[in-house]
Amino acid sequence: MHGRSRIKRLLGLLLLTLALRPCCDVSASTTRQFTFFQTLMLYSQTSPVIAVLPRAPITTSPVPGLTSLYHKAKRGNYGDARYPGNCSGELIKDLLCYFDAKRVLDPLTGSGTCTEVCRELDVECRSTDLRSDDTDACDPKCYENIGTFDFVWLHPPYWRQKVYSRDQRDLSNAPTLSYFLFRYQKLIANCSTILHAKGKIAILMGDYSDREAGFVPLTYHTKRIAFSCGLRQACTDIIRFSHGASSSKKVYRSSFIPGLHDVCMVFTKPELAITGARRTSLPYSQDAHRFCFRF
Ligand SMILES: C[S@@+](CC[C@H](N)C(=O)[O-])C[C@H]1O[C@@H](n2cnc3c(N)ncnc32)[C@H](O)[C@@H]1O
DSSP states (O other): OOHHHHHHHHHHHHHHHHHHSOOOSOOHHHHHHHHHHHHHHHHHHTSOOOOOOOOOOOOOOSSTTOOSEEOOOOOOSOSOTTSTTOOOHHHHHHHHHHHTOSEEEETTOTTTHHHHHHHHHTOEEEEOOHHHHOOOTTOGGGGTTSOOEEEEEEOOOOTTSSOOOSOTTOGGGOSSHHHHHHHHHHHHHHHHHTEEEEEEEEEEEOOEEETTTEEEOHHHHHHHHHHHTTOEEOSOOEEEEOTTOGGGGOOOSSOOOOOOEEEEEEEEOOOHHHHOOOOOOOSSOTHHHHTTOOO
């Protein structure tokens, strides 16, 4: 038996013995010990496991591995893995190849994951971010004279799950959910104005449990906003397994069902003449604005 697996077996036996030990005289120190080993046991139960995924049908897709379950554990050598909320470049690459993108807009670029994927694929890309060049993606003026695009990649903050800056224009710094949604709606509406007919907007978003607001279904709000901007969903939701999320290594004192994925939703701008789809009134009103900041 190899040294490492022998150690694992011994550790397993030790944990089992401790777990089965009767705990009648529960002194403070035994409770502490038990809690420590209980935590260890739980840690082993939440380790990564191999899951059997359903077989995908054979199609003519140029990216056959791209299905509704995105499980690649490697992130690719794009962007900076240490940037908060950084996402895998592999998913972006698969989407660009699948949709045969020619000109990409990446207005929340962060560490530049999408930029680097585009460079590798030799696809033109315009990348900006509030933090790096003071470009506010929620401001319609930032979309003037930049031309049109056939693909937009959006990986917005999941409201205030991770705060990127104290800039009042930063989506992650919105003091209330309604103000975040009001600004998020501006972002999606702006992006839809520079999109070619039949172009795609791919949005990677996750639901989030906020300390004050409770569970916030941001994927639901994303669809609601996109549809009211006259966009239609282009394909299945892509459930991206959150490999390497920093939260997966934490120990919480509360009970909840951990979310281990985020969702990539791809929207398209239909040709009006064909579908009759049009913009309806946007769901999140400007009133939200008043309650937030005093300028
Ligand atoms: C989830 S991160 C993007 C991470 C990126 N996908 C990567 O791989 O590194 C969200 C980004 O949105 C930016 N951001 C937030 N509000 C913004 C705004 N109003 N205009 C432009 N960028 C904004 C933040 O600075 C942050 O870099």
